[in-house]
Amino acid sequence: MINNNINLIVGYGLAITLYVGYTARLLLKRRDLQAAVATYTDTDSQDR
């Protein structure tokens, strides 16, 4: 039996890092964009 658990841990670790990193990047970008759009919307409603 092949015993190379390091490769298993590194493989799953890199995969999780990629998936979590990309998801976090998307969520942060969405939050920033929502805030930016809301700034315009608030300014617009105040002027009315």
Place this chain on the structure above:
Amino acid sequence: MSIESKPALPDVVLTTDDLAPVAATTTRRHISPLAIATVGMLAVFAYFAFFFAPEDELQGAMQRIFYIHVPSAWVCFMAFFVTFCASIGYLSNRKESWDMVAASSAEIGTIFTTVVLVTGMMWGHAIWGVYWTWEPRLTSFLVLWLMYLAYLAVRAYTPDPSRRARFSAVIGIVAFIDVPIIYLSVNWWRTLHPQQVIVTGGGPHMPAAMLIALMVGLATFSLVYAYLLRTRLQVANLSAQLEELES
């Protein structure tokens, strides 16, 4: 606030009412059912991959990388199929929404492809003794990854939106030709990579428990894809709205 100090607004492109749902999401802190289902399925997947599935007699624990490697590969093919269809849709009617779907799915597919390459290299090193070998399945997969990197590069470095959408749609269609080549490469050429074990003439060649764990992995990563695609489309829509507001 005085009129002079406020940011410039477009004439009548979008009104406050149009943007009300977007503004509401900034204050509402709820987690979507899709996000809850995705996280729940990831926990179920971890149980099936590490505890439910039996250990392979020859490969030992290392074989458990199969449960992330294969579902990621299937989902990347699905993502590129969505890009392929949306690219055809864009070239047919030039609707921007098709371009958004194609670009979003290609970006997510590239992440899945990277995971397939990385987990494959780790698996290959444990079983074959080398991280990489220029055999047909691996080489055609690397070509797929490079083509979608080119797709993303074209999008990043083409400033004109219409040209960007047109160029990337053509790449999205042409690049997809590699997907069936990858799938059939193990049948067409003598490869180091294992043959297909699921879709075979005599049914799946693996124990039932391993097959169940694989199916759970497929369902989980399909859900991850759906969640990422929805979030990426929200980002694309918000970017477009902000661009309109700023113009």
